[in-house]
Amino acid sequence: DAEITQSPRHKITETGRQVTLACHQTWNHNNMFWYRQDLGHGLRLIHYSYGVQDTNKGEVSDGYSVSRSNTEDLPLTLESAASSQTSVYFCASGQAGDRLDEQFFGPGTRLTVL
């Protein structure tokens, strides 16, 4: 069955370290997204991609980067982790089309920055 996976599921790191969160989908979706979820803020879009070599900034992109070298993967990198980036991170994928726009979420990564 097609799925979307994230790794690691839990991560503890220190301030200033570079961290990469992996996202892999086997849906063959063109579109992939990274969100963070925090109490009081709900889900907020970090970065997104509409296809290979395409990346775009979302509403909370500062301090994060992504790259898309193939259809299946969209890794999220925190260049220099900050305590404010402690959060739960969700990757999602979807296939745009006529009135589709549905997105399907991975299981999430809980990141703690000490």
Added chain:
Amino acid sequence: QKEVEQNSGPLSVPEGAIASLNCTYSDRVSQSFFWYRQYSGKSPELIMSIYSNGDKEDGRFTAQLNKASQYVSLLIRDSQPSDSATYLCAVTAYGNNRLAFGKGNQVVVIP
């Protein structure tokens, strides 16, 4: 910037009753509307999609859309304890596949 508003505060309903959740959005060009269910500690799960004005039913769930009033709702009939979760409303403009989420409504079904 789209804005999606959901009622604040948890909703407690007795088992077997109807739970009603509401969502308003500010972007008049929004074309696609979704309800996600999120259990504590889990990821959001898509439960309903609606694109046209009116009602859409799927099992015990009914989504209602009124684009003129910029309003979308979710009804859960015959509520079960397994429906206890947070429900997220999401909207997107046509074709761009980007979602804006409300902050969610917690539903607690009391046996």
